[in-house]
Amino acid sequence: MLPLELPTIQNWSCHNCGGCCKQHAIEITQEEFERIAKQGWRSEPGFEPGQPIFVWHAGPVWNRRYRLANREDGACVFLDDKGLCRIHSRFGEAAKPLACRVYPYALHPAGKTVAVSLRFSCPSVVTNRGRPLVDSKKDLRAIERLVVPDWADKTPPPLLTARETLDWNETLIFVDALDATFASSRGLFLHKLMWALFWVNLINQSKFDKIRGDRIAEYLDILINAAFDEIPYDLHTYPPPSSIGRMHFRLLAGQYARKDTSVEARAGWKGRVKLLRAAWKLFRGTGTVPQLQSRFQEVPFARLEEPFGELPNGADELLTRYFRVKIQGLHFFGPAYYDIPFAEGFQSLALIVPSILWIARWIAASAGRQKLALDDLQNAIAIADHHHGYSPLWGQYGFRSRVRTLAKLGDIERLIAWYSR
Ligand code: SF4
Structure with missing residues (x-):
């Protein structure tokens, strides 16, 4: 693991506004597709009959890439009425697709370190709400383990x-x-x-x-x-x-x-x-x-x-x-x-x-x-x-x-x- 360079002028905590779950297309990996498919959501309350859970997003028929489906209003199919993620509520944070776990962070290899940035499409980022980023180092380390490859220092x-x-x-x-x-x-x-x-x-x-x-x-x-x-x-x-x-x-x-x-x-x-x-x-x-x-x-x-x-x-x-x-x-x-x-x-x-x-x-x-x-x-x-x-x-x-x-x-x-x- 490489040392993280944090923008110390920025604060952020999730305020469960659900904004990210309404505006982003969440592309998922094949492993996430299979894992979520096995969770049996179709019969759960809140899922109308015929409501798709995945959408063919990109790639040819033999190598399809999927994203999570959205409801009529554009919100992710897993967002509940209280603005919470159903996957998170039932199986914990680690069960969510990687894209959801990482947002609004963005980690970029920078030689012998990893630079951390944030996406200002998140209302809490743009308004600087939450704890200083230095206090989130543990969470960021966990994200680094997930998204930064071993060979990052060779970038x-x-x-x-x-x-x-x-x-x-x-x-x-x-x-x-x-x-x-x-x-x-x-x-x-x-x-x-x-x-x-x-x-x-x-x-x-x-x-x-x-x-x-x-x-x-x-x-x-x-x-x-x-x-x-x-x-x-x-x-x-x-x-x-x-x-x-x-x-x-x-x-x-x-x-x-x-x-x-x-x-x-x-x-x-x-x-x-x-x-x-x-x-x-x-x-x-x-x-x-x-x-x-x-x-x-x-x-x-x-x-x-x-x-x-x-x-x-x-x-x-x-x-x-x-x-x-x-x-x-x-x-x-x-x-x-x-x-x-x-x-x-x-x-x-x-x-x-x-x-x-x-x-x-x-x-x-x-x-x-x-x-x-x-x-x-x-x-x-x-x-x-x-x-x-x-x-x-x-x-x-x-x-x-x-x-x-x-x-x-x-x-x-x-x-x-x-x-x-
Ligand atoms: S899976 Fe959960 S966290 Fe990800 S967009 Fe859907 S509701 Fe939001």
Whole structure:
């Protein structure tokens, strides 16, 4: 077992809200399929006749992969009326599918250690409710035994840029520098994000064949100090995003705003036509924003582009904590993020910020408000983080080329400044 690196700024305990059991598709292994099938649930109270327990989820007929079935409202078939898991209640925590036992944790090999991250789609994570993570070390050790393979310390280091891979120790110097940027007491979260983007963009253009070992830290110091000198402190000085950038961003933010639960999956071809229509509306950006989830109203696109004023109290802590957990947990590049290199992964993570602000604006506008509340931001993070690193689309060519185009146009910074005003 490798030592665990915990994000000590984060608290979490399960509050039995059942949120995870309503929004995630729980894929199960063959062993879990057979074990749960033998438990005789079909004849239990709460299971209607004909209610399926498993759904063929992926794979060919000869090698089917299953997930747990969902009820009409999208909740897992095992979630009871009190919001508790029936498998857990009857057979104990260890009898649940592995995916349920691990959530909301995510463990990522990091050389000679294992980095722990959390999924902010969980309402208790996003609101920082529960005990400090250091107090959950015993539980995390048990999860590590289940999900981290024996050969984890042999995991090769991820790419730093599209051209280069350094060793694990060197790669972690960059991760630590990013974390230190967001931990600094200098500036607000949005300033730190601009500084970090500045030096990560330079890393993306650098070659490290001659800058190795201790010299990396020296080089990073120069870039980080240059960021303080070069980046305007007043975010109002950034020009508005370009029109091409806005179009790409609407499509990207629209993907983040979707919530693909079993209810949407059941919509079949009708659901697909609806999504195509929504993509067309997002591409054009005129009229009203297509209703991607029932919680959103069809507000005019233009309304989300108007100023919403300063971010609410607590936003800085929330966004900083979110970023530091993702950075410390290596949850934005490498194997945890579609094997995307460090620099591109951070650009992708940075783009989640205007996406969160856009979704939060949409939530507020749906309630007839033109000012953000902390709740709006928390809900927007929970919606966006549901996909980040999990939905296959994010690792595919279309999404990645959108991130690269926005970076090349210099629009990531402009979008951040635009939606934070
Ligand atoms: S099996 Fe239990 S814990 Fe897992 S999603 Fe279903 S109700 Fe929730």
